[in-house]
Amino acid sequence: MAAKVYSGRELSAFCLQVSILLKAAVPLDEGLYLMAEDAPTEEEKKLLHTMGEDVELGDPFFESLERTGAFPPYVVRMAKLGQQSGTLDQMMESLADYYEKEYYMMKNIRNAITYPVMMVGMLLIVLFVLFTRVMPVFEQVYAQLGVQMSPLSRAASRLGGILSGAALVVFVLLAVAVTVAAIAAGAGKELTIAHKLMERLKRNSKTAMAAAGRRFTAVLALTIRSGMELDKGMELARELVDNSAVAEKIDVCSEKLQLGEGYYEAMKESGLFSSFHIQMIKVGVRSGKMDEVLQNISDDYEQQADASIDAMVARLEPTLVAVLAVAVGLILLSVMLPLAGILAGVG
DSSP, X not given: OOSOOOOHHHHHHHHHHHHHHHHTTOOHHHHHHHHHHTOSSHHHHHHHHHHHHHHHTTOOHHHHHHHHSOSOHHHHHHHHHHHHHTOHHHHHHHHHHHHHHHHHHHHHHHHHHHHHHHHHHHHHHHHHHIIIIXXXXXXXXXXXXXXXXXXXXXXXXXXXXXXXXXXXXXXXHHHHHHHHHHHHHHTTOXXXXXXXXXXXXXXXXXXXXXXXXXXXXXXXXXXXXXXXXXXXXXXXXXXXXXXXXXXXXXXXXXXXXXXXXXXXXXXXXXXXXXXXXXXXXXXXXXXTOHHHHHHHHHHHHHHHHHHHHHHHHHHHHHHHHHHHHHHHHHHHXXXXXXXXXXXXXXX
């Protein structure tokens, strides 16, 4: 019905508000009307008001969520499970926590990517300007003074200008390609090449693997906490991991569960978890605290993703600085050596 689609942060806020209203024993239809009064946009106000009317007429809350088209299937399914089990308030609170963590993790990943990209772009621009604009000026000045820069310096200057210019063109083309792919993805279309590149990146990136692991274990913990069977929870989690490498391991684990293997054995043989996490899962299975154990593993994956992001930035920043320092140092040597010769001749 609605063109609006809630973002991760908006989903977190929505689920938290619904949870608070339910815990305060406010009827859900009245709560939705209250939320509609302070909605930031007219579109969202109309959406919430329509949902309130649906609930007031006796429609299940999860059906109203699904009818809007503004909420992901995961929220709809978990709301249905919460309503059927009488734990909708707890379910919505857990969803709020899940989407809040999801939002901040994805924000950290985007920031970690944006910063190095901007640094690389600035580095290429600086080098291109130095080689194509600054160096020719010094060559002209020295020519007027009757001194010529060494052939090696001139060749390095020409080569540097060509390489930095070519790198800058490639950088711009890649930026345009990424922008086009992002626009296409936002419009519901998927470019084959971009999809393949993203899949390869997700399969080989520690950050992407940690993010997928966090998503998988968080969803699995929530489904178990709500009373859903582990194999059903794994099916739902598989739809949300957005990583083919992790999804393949989930399929292996699901197959072993269907063959009658225990939870611990199936997860161990699938290769989904490290030996440390497997030991935690073993304890969780025997103690009946699988939801708590999986939530702890999810938090650990979140820390791994953050650490991977920090390590990437920590490695890239000094590398870029070193490249710029070497390039500027070579340029200064090319400029200063002829000047030193002139000063020696004057002396």
